[in-house]
Amino acid sequence: MKPQVRKKRPFQRRKVCIFCADSGLKINYKDVKTLNHFVTERGKILPRRISGNCARHQRDLTAAIKRARNIALMSFSIVST
Amino acid sequence: MRRYETIFITHPDLSKESLLELQEKLNSIMTSWKGDLIKLDDWGTKKLGYGIRKNTRGHYFLLDYLAAPELVRELERNLRLNDGVLKFQTVKIGDQVSADAAKKLKEEASADKSIKVSDRPSLPGDQLAIESKKEEGELVESEGEKKNETSS
Numbered sequence: 001m002k003p004q005v006r007k008k009r010p011f012q013r014r015k016v017c018i019f020c021a022d023s024g025l026k027i028n029y030k031d032v033k034t035l036n037h038f039v040t041e042r043g044k045i046l047p048r049r050i051s052g053n054c055a056r057h058q059r060d061l062t063a064a065i066k067r068a069r070n071i072a073l074m075s076f077s078i079v080s081t
Numbered sequence: 082m083r084r085y086e087t088i089f090i091t092h093p094d095l096s097k098e099s100l101l102e103l104q105e106k107l108n109s110i111m112t113s114w115k116g117d118l119i120k121l122d123d124w125g126t127k128k129l130g131y132g133i134r135k136n137t138r139g140h141y142f143l144l145d146y147l148a149a150p151e152l153v154r155e156l157e158r159n160l161r162l163n164d165g166v167l168k169f170q171t172v173k174i175g176d177q178v179s180a181d182a183a184k185k186l187k188e189e190a191s192a193d194k195s196i197k198v199s200d201r202p203s204l205p206g207d208q209l210a211i212e213s214k215k216e217e218g219e220l221v222e223s224e225g226e227k228k229n230e231t232s233s
Contacts, residue, residue, distance in 0.1 A: 029172070030088075030143075068130075071088050071170040072139065075130035 017054035019061075027060045029067035032074055039065065043078040082117065082147040082183065084175035089160055090139035090167045093126050099165055100140075106163075107144065110156055116148035117183055120190040133167045145190070147183050 019025055025034065038046050038053075038061055045065055048058045068074040091100065104121070111118050124141035133139065146152075153171055160169045178186075 067170065067172065072090065072129040072131060072133060072168060073127075 017052060017057050019057040020054055027057065027064050029064040029071075030073065031064075032068055035061070035065050035068055035074060039074070041078065042080065043075050082149065082178050082180075083173055084119075084145075084147050084178045084183075084186075085153055085171055086174050087144040087146075087153075087156065087160075087169060087171040089142050089144070089169035090129070090133070091142065092165045092167060093136065093138040093140050095140065095165045103163060103165065106159060107156065110152065110159060111146065111148075114148065114152040114155060116146050116152045117187075119145040119147065119183070119186050121145075136167060139167050147178055 019027060027034070029035070038051055040046060045062055048055070051058070053061060065074060069076050091103070107121075108118070110116070120143075122143035122145070124143060126138050126140050129137055129139050157169065157171060160166045
């Protein structure tokens with residue numbers, strides 16, 4: 001048995017991918033309201049370690065966000081004032 | 082036949098005539114290249130995520146259709162030529178859509194858009210967009226002299 005060396009995290013993020021948990025929720029690039037949950041205030045895409053998405057859904061999500069950006073439904077960057 | 086979806090953004094102050102002209106153009110492309118239009122959605126004027134040609138707002142349209150790739154090329158060429166169109170994007174949503182499926186899609190599109198929206202529960206904004214679309218379509222008037230200067 002290996003002794004536990006790693007420090008425990010101060011808090012636990014939700015580990016379940018939202019899109020896996022809720023099959024009704026679809027990733028669509030036209031659906032900006034949903035996509036907006038997965039970007040930072042500055043408009044950057046949230047990493048998986050924060051959002052807890054699974055690899056597949058993170059991939060789809062990234063593609064969707066990039067599409068939405070391309071057609072100006074979302075912004076590439078939001079400059080803070 | 083493949084199913085495509087093209088979003089294009091036109092200038093927010095585009096006159097009604099030039100919008101109609103553009104629509105006619107698209108329709109003529111659809112017929113001459115044997116495309117099958119499922120729906121043309123008018124999302125109304127929306128704020129853009131970033132400025133495009135000094136515009137902060139744009140009039141969004143969604144074109145949903147079945148077509149061969151050649152049609153898409155022709156369609157995009159025409160959109161590119163049109164000065165009123167700020168930006169466009171085509172996405173393929175389905176490969177090899179059969180005629181029956183197409184019919185079904187058409188019926189759905191014409192029958193109930195509202196049900197499609199309510200499929201996704203957390204989006205009241207979408208519903209608003211569809212409702213406001215009817216009013217917004219009538220808003221753009223005046224400025225008849227902003228017609229397409231290109232179409233060369």
